[in-house]
Amino acid sequence: MFEQLTQLVQQYGNSAVVNNDAVPNEQNEAVISETSNSIFAGLQKIASEGGGEQLASLFSGKSSIDSSNPVVQQITQQLSGTLGQKFGLSSDTSSGVASGMIPQILSSLVNKAKDPNDSSFQISDIIGSLTNSGQASGIMETINKYGMQFGLDQNADGKVDVADVMVITKTKGGIAGFIGKLFGSK
Incomplete structure (x- = not known):
């Protein structure tokens, strides 16, 4: 899953990173790599801290994938801080890069996971890669439960x-x- 996530980050990284004059060209690849790491680590952290409902809501499509989404907010803040620390980017630049990429990447990830014609991402595989088996089954049960109730x-x-x-x-x-x-x- 990490490789597919990295491909999505590279896809959306052009406008937010490569074409951004505030990010030095020699740091483009490292910033894109750090973005992939931060998204994966952020999703893992949410899962490990009992955020199954948030992840279920994200992957079920019940919540919008924008700056108001708690998952998007948490990962955006984490990435913004990391970009400032590791690469010396200003807070405005770090925030701009993070907020310009995270919603797009997560939205694309969710859409690909839901697309029956795209086997590169499966929700169960994504959840499984983020969690231990007990957490994964709990998140998948939550997605199923809400759908069954409706x-x-x-x-x-x-x-x-x-x-x-x-x-x-x-x-x-x-x-x-x-x-x-x-x-x-x-």
Whole structure:
């Protein structure tokens, strides 16, 4: 998973790092590498500190992946501090790089994990790589539980996954139908 995460960071690193005059060119690669490390370490820290609900919310798509998301906030703050310490970047530059990349990278990570046509990221593999097996199963149970409570197991396989989203979006009025089902309207 770390390699795929690094590829996402490199993809989004152009505008925030490479094309940023405030980041010296000789530090571009190291800043991008540190961003990958910080995201992975930040997600691991959240999981190890009992943040299963936050991760479940992130990967289930129930929370927006922007600066208001607690996971995004925590990782952005951590990365910003690290970039200032390790590379001597100003707080404005560090904050700009972190806030410019973290929401995009996490959003892309979640979207790829939910895409049935993209096998490079699987939610269970992501959660497994961030946690020990007990934590991983707890987070996956939380994702499943909330989906089951909303009646989202459309194909009756006992779990809520991308296949269920596809059934709802095809048969119940597209994504609007899925959102309506999620919030209890018919």
